[in-house]
Amino acid sequence: QVQLVQSGPEVKKPGASLKISCKASGYSFTAYPMHWVRQAPGHGLEWMGLINPIGGSTNFAQKFEGRVTMTRDTSTSTVYMEVSGLTSDDTAVYFCLRDVVDWGQGTMVTVSS
Amino acid sequence: DIVMTQTPLSLSVTPGQPASISCKSSQSLLHSDGKTYLSWYLQRAGQPPQRLIYEVSNRFAGVPDRFRGSGSGTDFTLRISRVEAEDVGVYYCMQSVELPLTFGGGTKVEIK
Numbered sequence: 001q002v003q004l005v006q007s008g009p010e011v012k013k014p015g016a017s018l019k020i021s022c023k024a025s026g027y028s029f030t031a032y033p034m035h036w037v038r039q040a041p042g043h044g045l046e047w048m049g050l051i052n053p054i055g056g057s058t059n060f061a062q063k064f065e066g067r068v069t070m071t072r073d074t075s076t077s078t079v080y081m082e083v084s085g086l087t088s089d090d091t092a093v094y095f096c097l098r099d100v101v102d103w104g105q106g107t108m109v110t111v112s113s
Numbered sequence: 114d115i116v117m118t119q120t121p122l123s124l125s126v127t128p129g130q131p132a133s134i135s136c137k138s139s140q141s142l143l144h145s146d147g148k149t150y151l152s153w154y155l156q157r158a159g160q161p162p163q164r165l166i167y168e169v170s171n172r173f174a175g176v177p178d179r180f181r182g183s184g185s186g187t188d189f190t191l192r193i194s195r196v197e198a199e200d201v202g203v204y205y206c207m208q209s210v211e212l213p214l215t216f217g218g219g220t221k222v223e224i225k
Contacts, residue, residue: 035214045162045205047214061213095161100152100209101173103161 002026004104022096029077119217136206150210157202
C-alpha cells in the first residue's frame with residue numbers, strides 16, 4: 001500500500017532554515033506529483049507548492065515563491081522541502097500529499113526564539 | 114485563486130441521523146477534460162486528513178457508502194446518511210482544477 005513517511009518534528013529559531021523529507025513507497029514514485037500542504041495550529045489547510053518527481057519541476061503558491069525549495073531524490077523515492085527565513089508564522093504541521101490522494105503523517109515545525 | 118467556502122462551520126449530529134456539508138467555489142471546477150476536480154477529506158483530531166471522495170462523487174476504496182458526494186459547477190455537497198461516532202472530525206473540500214490548490218475552511222462534525 002502507499003506510504004508517505006515524513007521526517008520528525010523540528011524546533012527552529014527565527015531566521016533559520018528548515019528541510020523536511022517525505023519518503024514514498026508502494027507506488028511508482030515518478031508517476032504522481034507531490035504537494036506540500038501546511039496547517040497552522042487551530043487553522044485550516046494551506047497549499048504551498050508541488051514537485052513533479054519525473055523531472056523535478058516545481059510550482060509554488062505565490063506567498064512562498066523565493067522562500068521555499070522543493071527537490072527530489074528518485075533513487076530513494078524521497079521528496080524534500082526547504083523553507084528559509086523562518087518566522088513564528090511558519091509554526092505549523094507540514095504534510096506531503098501524493099497527487100490529491102495520500103497524505104504523509106505530518107511534520108510538526110515550531111519556530112520560536 | 115479559487116475561493117472555497119464551506120458551510121456550516123460546525124455540526125452536532127445525533128448518531129444514526131444524516132448530516133450535510135456544503136462547499137461552494139468562486140468559479141467552476143469543471144475542467145476542459147470533462148471532469149470536475151472537487152475532493153473531500155476528513156481530518157480526525159491529531160491525524161492527517163484522509164481521503165473520502167474525489168471528482169465530486171467517487172468514493173475512495175474503503176470509504177463507507179454512507180458518504181455521498183454530489184454537485185456540479187460551483188456547488189457541492191457531502192452527505193453522511195447515518196452519522197457514526199467514527200465520523201467525528203473536521204471535513205474539508207478541496208479543488209484541484211487549477212493551481213494553487215485551495216481548501217474550504219472546514220466543517221467540524223461532533224456527536225450529540
